[in-house]
Amino acid sequence: MMKIGLSALFDKLLAQYGEQGWWPLLSLDPDINPTLRGQFTGYHPKVYSFPKTDAQIFEIMLGTILTQNTSWTNADKALGNLWQNRLLAFDKIEKLSFDKLGSLIRSSGYFNQKSVRILEFCEFLHIHPISQLKKMNIESLRKILINQRGIGPETADSMILYAFKKPTFVIDAYTRRFLTRLGFFKTSPTYEQCKELFEEAIPPELSKYNEYHALIVQHAVHICKTTPTCGDCFLKPFCKQNIVKKKRKSQKSNNTKSKIFKKSQ
């Protein structure tokens, strides 16, 4: 197995998949050149000037909450619902009732939790308006976001990177799985461990931090899945997974529980 560094790894992922153009937006200004859009509506590859308005910043922040432990397609449907009802705006959502908001974002899963958290998040934005958050440095912004209920380390970092365009590295379950399989860690790393590894290896450049996270998601969704399809993987020569053929069981607790529950019925 050949060793590969995080910088070279980025180059290979980019060469393989190309720019991903995160974060997707529904409220993309209609006067923006439509050729800037990517293969999916709302993506804008090679353009790092979005979001441009506070409305777009709010949409991205909302999206980071809606997509928590949820596929983007499900979160996107919830955003689409709000958009179609002309409710995809801070001053509209804050006025919705718990039940009304819950029904609109139902497709994103955990809608009871998310409905409360989004309404609380709106209250948070009254105390700390986007105009104020924009002026903060990464550390203060991260601290104040994580302090809010419903915003953990990943959601905070996603907001900072994709909504506020500040170079902080976003770690998710994909990233940990990916790095662990490649052999960067002996035991499963914590969020902060993973984050430090990237930030020490990669200079804080917005476009690179943006694309790197998006590229890892792209790779993890299609190749480095829960049960990986290593036969199709272009990173095989650099991956420990290629040598250690160990059967992995990564059942989630809720699935295990529901299975037992159903069996006992």
Add this chain to the structure above:
DNA sequence: GCCCAGGAGCCCG
């Protein structure tokens, strides 16, 4: 039917 998804909070030893 089962598995999994761009997590976070809470509780417990």
Add this chain to the structure above:
DNA sequence: CGGGCTCATGGG
């Protein structure tokens, strides 16, 4: 500080 549990819809 780490592990288990809960929340829940929808696509493959």
